[in-house]
Amino acid sequence: MPYSKVEFYAAIRHDARVEGLSSRALSAKYGVGRRTVAMALESVWPAPRNQLPPRISRLDPFKATIDEILRDDLDAPRKQRHSRCPPTPAL
Known part of the structure; x- marks a missing residue:
């Protein structure tokens, strides 16, 4: 199995060119969808991953209150x- 996505795409293109495998056979051989095989046959370089926007924490509205509580606690x-509890009297 190739190590990087570029090598993976190169292996798919190699098998399609040299062995003459169809996209269905290539997808079965490499365990990927036919859309991935089509993208590998179209371009040498894989498309970059989409960057997701940073997620907002659920604590964000309460951070000021939490900081105030911690400052007051200082x-x-x-x-x-107590390291030892006093002995209980026997009844």
């Missing part, structure tokens, strides 16, 4: 932790 006294 001034709060430390919470006490």
Whole structure:
């Protein structure tokens, strides 16, 4: 199996030219759709991937409130932790 998409397209074009395989046979051999085979036969270079716009976080509306809570928490006294619990009296 070819390593990059360019090599993959080259392998498809090679098999179509040398072995004379049809697009259906090429799609079955490489496990891709016939549209991919047609694009490989049309162009040497694969089409670049579409860039998606950055996704908005669901936390964006609440980030100011969260930051305010965390800033207020910096001034709060430390919470006490007891390493041992006192023994419970026997009844």
